[in-house]
Amino acid sequence: MAAPVEQTHASGLASVKHVLLVLSGKGGVGKSTVSTQVALALRQAGKKVGLLDIDLCGPSIPKMLNLESHEVHQCPEGWVPVYVDKEQRLGVMSIGFLLNNRDDAVVWRGPKKNAMIKQFINDVFWQDVDYLVIDTPPGTSDEHITVMEALKEYKPDGAILVTTPQAVAVGDVRRELTFCKKTGLKILGIIENMSGYVCPHCSECNNIFSKGGGEGLAQHASVPFLGCIPFDPQLTQSLEEGKSFVDLFPQSQTLEVIRTIIEQLINKPDT
Numbered sequence: 310m311a312a313p314v315e316q317t318h319a320s321g322l323a324s325v326k327h328v329l330l331v332l333s334g335k336g337g338v339g340k341s342t343v344s345t346q347v348a349l350a351l352r353q354a355g356k357k358v359g360l361l362d363i364d365l366c367g368p369s370i371p372k373m374l375n376l377e378s379h380e381v382h383q384c385p386e387g388w389v390p391v392y393v394d395k396e397q398r399l400g401v402m403s404i405g406f407l408l409n410n411r412d413d414a415v416v417w418r419g420p421k422k423n424a425m426i427k428q429f430i431n432d433v434f435w436q437d438v439d440y441l442v443i444d445t446p447p448g449t450s451d452e453h454i455t456v457m458e459a460l461k462e463y464k465p466d467g468a469i470l471v472t473t474p475q476a477v478a479v480g481d482v483r484r485e486l487t488f489c490k491k492t493g494l495k496i497l498g499i500i501e502n503m504s505g506y507v508c509p510h511c512s513e514c515n516n517i518f519s520k521g522g523g524e525g526l527a528q529h530a531s532v533p534f535l536g537c538i539p540f541d542p543q544l545t546q547s548l549e550e551g552k553s554f555v556d557l558f559p560q561s562q563t564l565e566v567i568r569t570i571i572e573q574l575i576n577k578p579d580t
């Protein structure tokens with residue numbers, strides 16, 4: 310585990326223009342996938358982006374971006390993010406970079422996790438970032454409360470809720486909606502992930518499972534529905550290989566969906 314930062318300058322999110330939290334009611338619905346693709350698409354839209362992975366129990370973002378061998382270093386202003394590109398348009402900070410043993414986080418007790426979350430919010434040296442995308446742990450836990458407390462002074466734009474067609478029925482997302490209301494976090498919208506299946510042979514999107522639950526829930530809760538991202542084997546491939554889906558499959562229909570989601574986020578009057 311890397312030593313705590315000896316801070317001499319204000320860092321934190323002071324130079325970050327917009328903060329977007331990505332939440333999901335339960336694990337495995339594609340929260341980290343959505344966080345990563347939103348960050349990559351925002352960069353492609355010309356924004357300077359930060360991606361903060363505070364899913365302490367399962368930091369998967371370094372693998373998804375092929376950054377697993379990287380370690381963060383410190384400067385007087387704080388931890389320096391790992392940059393995906395030499396132009397430094399997408400910087401990533403993840404607990405995965407700080408662990409000697411990738412399984413360490415799983416056994417941490419609450420206070421240690423909460424202290425780490427606060428450090429992540431306050432001690433990373435983001436330099437003039439337009440959008441900071443924060444990948445949070447699944448569910449609603451003490452860690453989420455800590456995140457919200459640590460973010461209070463930075464006034465996050467709001468939350469993107471990720472669900473799957475199957476998860477919407479179980480009530481996990483409803484709890485997430487309640488959490489946002491109780492903590493005063495604006496809901497930017499719901500994304501239904503793994504919604505339909507893109508055939509690798511003909512690129513046709515088939516609805517093998519039910520579809521539309523996310524949109525129905527959004528209507529019911531009077532929050533925006535941002536779109537349906539299908540289960541796309543090309544997306545799985547790019548995540549497995551740690552390559553950018555945006556660069557690997559620029560003509561993909563799935564990418565069009567992600568771009569449409571980004572446009573809605575960018576063009577919100579108050580984001």
Ligand SMILES: Nc1ncnc2c1ncn2[C@@H]1O[C@H](COP(=O)(O)OP(=O)(O)OP(=O)(O)O)[C@@H](O)[C@H]1O
Binds near residue numbers: 540541549
């Ligand atoms: N739309 C998609 N198309 C293809 N594969 C996907 C899609 N969304 C997610 N996956 C795959 O599903 C798996 C789980 O995704 P991911 O790690 O993003 O979920 P998560 O909600 O962040 O999980 P956790 O709760 O463990 O953090 C990953 O292997 C990812 O490659």
Ligand code: SF4
Binds near residue numbers: 510511512513
């Ligand atoms: S979508 Fe159906 S018809 Fe098209 S290639 Fe796939 S399996 Fe064949």
